[in-house]
Amino acid sequence: MLWSLPLLWACFAPATLTALASPGKPLSRRWADVAEVHSWNEIPRGWKVLSSAPPDYPLNMRIGLKQYGMDELIENLLEISDPTHPRYTQHLTKEEANAFKAPHKDASQAVDEWLAFHDINLSSADRTPSGDWISITIPVSQAEALLNTEYHLYEHLSSGEQVIRTLRYSLPRELHAHVDVVAPTTYFGTLKSMKATSFLLPNVDPVSVGDYVAQAASEKHSAGAASENNPGAVLPSCNNTITPACLRALYKTYDYTPASTDKNALGVVGYLNEFANKMDHQMFFKTFRADVPATNAAGFETVLVNGGQDDQSKPGVEANLDIQYTTGISYPTPNTYYSVGGSPPFQPDSFTTKNTNEPYLDFIEFIYKQDKIPQTLSTSYGDDEQTVPRDYAERVCKEFAAIGSRGVSIFFSSGDSGVGGGACTTNDGTNRTTFQPSFPASCPYVTTVGATVHINPEVAIPFSGGGFSNYFAAPAYQGDAVSNYLWDYGTRNKGMFNRSGRAYPDVSAQGVAYQVVVRGMVTPVGGTSASTPTVASIFALLNDHRISQNKAPLGFINPLLYSTLSSGFTDITQGSNPGCGTDGFSAARGWDPVTGLGTPDFQKLLKLIEGL
Known part of the structure; x- marks a missing residue:
């Protein structure tokens, strides 16, 4: 069964002053001011669009919160990898690395409030031990409201693999300081389209x-x-x-x-x-x-x-x-x-x-x-x-x-x-x-x-x-x-x-x-x-x-x-x-x-x- 044909990607509304809200919910000024995170100028080569994504199709979405201590973790990595440094090969434990990877408490709070505004049950969210990744399962329609975008069904021409992706997505400006990436969105590299180098x-x-x-x-x-x-x-x-x-x-x-x-x-x-x-x-x-x-x-x-x-x-x-x-x-x-x-x-x-x-x-x-x-x-x-x-x-x-x-x-x-x-x-x-x-x-x-x-x-x-x-x-x-x-x-x-x-x-x-x-x-x-x-x-x-x-x-x-x-x-x-x-x-x-x-x-x- 094919779903209705989508509009061309060039017809997407620019993500500037307005954002989609959950159906029947008044728009919050806090979350209305959005800015684009990433977009493609054209459908990635090797892919074609088939249809709009089914609105009730469940997406397992990952939200990557900025890791508050990542710069410090990388400084540590370069020290413990430098053979002339006194700390050479003093590798971090899992707990130490997790502490560096953890987001700032303000980031976690802001993202939780954003998700709650969109009626997402926070108790059902899966979080990594350090809290830097949040995984939620939501329908496409809700993902579109979150990210001020439209998802479509695409097919990889050589493998026939089909995936739901979007050509652009946005976040509230407030969250740009707190979120690194959201997936799946604009990354079209998938298992069958990846290249095994042999x-x-x-x-x-x-x-x-x-x-x-x-x-x-x-x-x-x-x-x-x-x-x-x-x-x-x-x-x-x-x-x-x-x-x-x-x-x-x-x-x-x-x-x-x-x-x-x-x-x-x-x-x-x-x-x-x-x-x-x-x-x-x-x-x-x-x-x-x-x-x-x-x-x-x-x-x-x-x-x-x-x-x-x-x-x-x-x-x-x-x-x-x-x-x-x-x-x-x-x-x-x-x-x-x-x-x-x-x-x-x-x-x-x-x-x-x-x-x-x-x-x-x-x-x-x-x-x-x-x-x-x-x-x-x-x-x-x-x-x-x-x-x-x-x-x-x-x-x-x-x-x-x-x-x-x-x-x-x-x-x-x-x-x-x-x-x-x-x-x-x-x-x-x-x-x-x-x-x-x-x-x-x-x-x-x-x-x-x-x-x-x-x-x-x-x-x-x-x-x-x-x-x-x-x-x-x-x-x-x-x-x-x-x-x-x-x-x-x-x-x-x-x-x-x-x-x-x-x-x-x-x-x-x-x-x-x-x-x-x-x-x-x-x-x-x-x-x-x-x-x-x-x-x-x-x-x-x-x-x-x-x-x-x-x-x-x-x-x-x-x-x-x-x-x-x-x-x-x-x-x-x-x-x-x-x-x-x-x-x-x-x-x-x-x-x-x-x-x-x-x-x-x-x-x-x-x-x-x-x-x-």
């Missing part, structure tokens, strides 16, 4: 189990005594085929045995109904980690988040890639795969209260409530930064800072479109051609991973996402490294990117021809989705070493990367990431926006953290 490689022949074993044996035999004296030698086949043995040799983790498996853990965050299959995982270990006893090869736990599932009959390429390589490198470190749900398909007559489709917020809300969080998290998804409303992106980025303050290293892939895919035009109405940064890769409180290819030497791969944020300023920790690159880069591609923005990636690793078992068959996969769990696993091992010495985990590592650890990476100086009709950026000596600081050398990194 892809199949149909032109690359997979390795059969028998051929792999035979080839590895042959290469070791031909290497003779050199192989016996150097068990970590990188085999020639690694130039075309990536396996755990290749990565463990190339990045020098092959002879490290984790010693803190009772305390250290690694988490992989998965979306898009991507399920990590345990039978495939066992076959992967039998083939590519034959040194591990078969009884131990199950190797990971699955945790369901916000309606996530674990359908073992539908193994996912992305999920299998991530979990097979994190466990393949970090074994026997405990690994957890977080299967994040979201909303079921839109149905006008449904009364679900989980129709949020806000993947980052769903996971953040879940993980922050946990008393214990894995010391390392890896995520291989993202959106073009310009498709994420700025208020939403800034709040999510702060939430990552809060998680990092509790001693967690958060890794995100840099994307697989170089400096930008497609036409690379802006969505602000000007249709200018510019480079397109990715989010959350552009958040300064996560560690972003690019991709390389080949060995002896490794070179940047053209799809490796990299560039400069248009939302977030360049953090001080990377100032010198980025300034040096930009000085040498000169005026090339002038005006195509924000020279003062947060630059990424921070580091990189191999990103092509990973051998992944899917439905019992070996499948070659590539992308920064492959390089990200690789780097995350290496830092999980570094955390293991620190914990074994009764030291705190590394936590937010970016300030450390650009200082003490900068010499612990193999500098990548060849290759580029073209896009948007340009040559993009080039790899260069030192940091560059294609491969970051380079690829990890675990043995060097291990020595560098010894004195911390």
Whole structure:
């Protein structure tokens, strides 16, 4: 059943002097003076409007109150992440972080009074422990009154997913000092429209189990005594085929045995109904980690988040890639795969209260409530930064800072479109051609991973996402490294990117021809989705070493990367990431926006953290 066709978005009344009130309720002057929070100039690309939203359809709405101590929390984060600071790695407890995240009492009171005016039962509101998020379930008609807007039903053209969103929303001016963001509103990035940063490689022949074993044996035999004296030698086949043995040799983790498996853990965050299959995982270990006893090869736990599932009959390429390589490198470190749900398909007559489709917020809300969080998290998804409303992106980025303050290293892939895919035009109405940064890769409180290819030497791969944020300023920790690159880069591609923005990636690793078992068959996969769990696993091992010495985990590592650890990476100086009709950026000596600081050398990194 289709609902009545909507007016064009250009016909929305401007949110200035009047606001909608609940039906039959006189307008309050206090709440009538409204101002716009965010709006789109046009329907986001890749979406089409279908109809007005059903007025009685229930929305699970989140209101993000400004976190009164967030600036102080970030100051703490930078202190405890600075290896030269006396408080280095003195991470915050859950309670301490919650205290910083709490809103001011005036904010809570004002928002409660606003909700009460609109006849919302405050006793039914769900609040986070710190009180910085309020969740309410209300019908669309009431949400429209709250936000002085109109909701519509939209469809994602490529996936067919349908969501209820609006092109603009407003709040009473009084609340602008108290509220960061309201969702769902103008953020159209949903589970199915998000980009998993991996892809199949149909032109690359997979390795059969028998051929792999035979080839590895042959290469070791031909290497003779050199192989016996150097068990970590990188085999020639690694130039075309990536396996755990290749990565463990190339990045020098092959002879490290984790010693803190009772305390250290690694988490992989998965979306898009991507399920990590345990039978495939066992076959992967039998083939590519034959040194591990078969009884131990199950190797990971699955945790369901916000309606996530674990359908073992539908193994996912992305999920299998991530979990097979994190466990393949970090074994026997405990690994957890977080299967994040979201909303079921839109149905006008449904009364679900989980129709949020806000993947980052769903996971953040879940993980922050946990008393214990894995010391390392890896995520291989993202959106073009310009498709994420700025208020939403800034709040999510702060939430990552809060998680990092509790001693967690958060890794995100840099994307697989170089400096930008497609036409690379802006969505602000000007249709200018510019480079397109990715989010959350552009958040300064996560560690972003690019991709390389080949060995002896490794070179940047053209799809490796990299560039400069248009939302977030360049953090001080990377100032010198980025300034040096930009000085040498000169005026090339002038005006195509924000020279003062947060630059990424921070580091990189191999990103092509990973051998992944899917439905019992070996499948070659590539992308920064492959390089990200690789780097995350290496830092999980570094955390293991620190914990074994009764030291705190590394936590937010970016300030450390650009200082003490900068010499612990193999500098990548060849290759580029073209896009948007340009040559993009080039790899260069030192940091560059294609491969970051380079690829990890675990043995060097291990020595560098010894004195911390």
